[in-house]
């Protein structure tokens with residue numbers, strides 16, 4: 001027996017909310033519809049509860065738009081996934097390992113896969129994921145000024161906390 005907490009999107013209800021929003025002089029936006037839908041399905045919600053619900057729908061929308069190719073998902077090492085609307089151009093990313101900032105890098109070749117593999121294992125290769133990892137200019141500058149202000153001290157070894 002399957003219980004579905006979330007009913008299928010009710011287009012009739014969404015249309016009714018849209019009419020009501022317009023009658024109050026409000027533009028119909030995804031956020032307003034999502035908030036109305038969340039409160040409607042769970043009366044007496046707190047703002048945090050609405051946020052949690054809308055957050056869930058944001059994940060669903062991101063995943064869906066990525067699946068159809070309207071969004072590109074980039075997963076930096078040890079960092080949450082990032083999404084962008086720049087798709088289909090085989091651009092790459094430069095990732096700062098200190099602050100996590102991500103910058104686009106145009107592909108020097110322009111088409112995928114842009115790296116010649118040493119071995120293709122009989123596969124038809126589609127893409128080569130290129131991630132440049134480094135330290136961004138801001139972090140380099142911050143590191144340089146920190147070292148000038150306070151030269152690194154030899155630190156005594158901290159004992160690890162017991163347990164865990």
Ligand SMILES: [Zn+2]
Pocket residue numbers: 096097098099100101135136137138139140
């Ligand atoms: Zn940085």
Ligand SMILES: [Zn+2]
Pocket residue numbers: 084086091092093103104105
């Ligand atoms: Zn990008």
Ligand SMILES: [Zn+2]
Pocket residue numbers: 090092106107108109110114115130
């Ligand atoms: Zn490339």
